[in-house]
Amino acid sequence: MKGKVVLMVEDNEHVQELNRLVLEREGCMVLTAPSLDAARQILAGHPVIDIVVLDILLPDGSGLDFIPELKKSTAAPVLMLTSRRGYGDMVQGLTGGADDYMTKPYRVEELLARLVALLHRREAAHGNIRLTRGPLVLDTVAQRAFLHGEDILLQPREYAVLLYLIRHEGEGVPAEQLFEAVWKLPALGNTNAAKTAVSRLRRKLSGSGYTISSGRGTGYCFERENRNCNR
Known part of the structure; x- marks a missing residue:
């Protein structure tokens, strides 16, 4: 994970801060966005993104609806991290373009493991892209x-x-x-x-x-x- 750039779209300040500290300890650069609009601004000004952690319930819309727009801006894999535990939500997320789906509450060790797995999968598919x-x-x-x-x-x-x-x-x-x-x-x-x-x-x-x-x-x-x- 060292040197990777993570875009975290999350409006819960406690979750955002915890994940930021954990990821920075692993050597990541973490860009935090509390809303979809903030995420758009980051994507416009910081095109190098390695992976996205995306919530569903955000102040200005649904993370699920945002995925198609997100995929037009970056090829980075997307991990949904949400309190929405319904089977239908998970299916919608995964079929709508998300690469993985994880529900709250969660252990940070599992979050890191899933992010590493997504990065390895991307590199295996595309080679060393960076x-x-x-x-x-x-x-x-x-x-x-x-x-x-x-x-x-x-x-x-x-x-x-x-x-x-x-x-x-x-x-x-x-x-x-x-x-x-x-x-x-x-x-x-x-x-x-x-x-x-x-x-x-x-x-x-x-x-x-x-x-x-x-x-x-x-x-x-x-x-x-x-x-x-x-x-």
């Missing part, structure tokens, strides 16, 4: 990069260059190799496009704690700042 380096996150499904939760608006080739270098972290990648891997064309001595993309990426990575170093004869290297894998 690459995280400190505050830098690459979503390999959406092909977007985020720094401190903000989309850094990479162009497709910039994203592809960054992904390739991260997957070769600590290695020197020659400009010709980088160009051929990303542009799918023979370099033939022309690597200006790769050099331009790297230059733009260096600016966009400012504040991440990472950079792309370069050295004569050793190529480009994605690494932490103040280190030099080309030495």
Whole structure:
């Protein structure tokens, strides 16, 4: 669970605070919303969400009715956490798009176990969809990069260059190799496009704690700042 972003839509302050403390102790970032409108605002401003914990009875509507709208904003799995114990509610939730359904009262150990299971199931279905380096996150499904939760608006080739270098972290990648891997064309001595993309990426990575170093004869290297894998 470490490093995962959890959106918790829950209007009960006691439940919200308890879950927040438990999840933060596990290393999660917890975004809390006491209403559907608050959840919409969070989704609009924080697109990197790993999992959603959603109540049904909320001040401005039903969590069950909100699921289709939620699924348009995020691919994150949804765990319903509610006092509604009826069989019909559970069936409606699971057939309506929720990935799991859990009723109150509950043990926090079970909540954590269910969240971990949902995350594992998602990763098994889609592979490792996120690459995280400190505050830098690459979503390999959406092909977007985020720094401190903000989309850094990479162009497709910039994203592809960054992904390739991260997957070769600590290695020197020659400009010709980088160009051929990303542009799918023979370099033939022309690597200006790769050099331009790297230059733009260096600016966009400012504040991440990472950079792309370069050295004569050793190529480009994605690494932490103040280190030099080309030495």
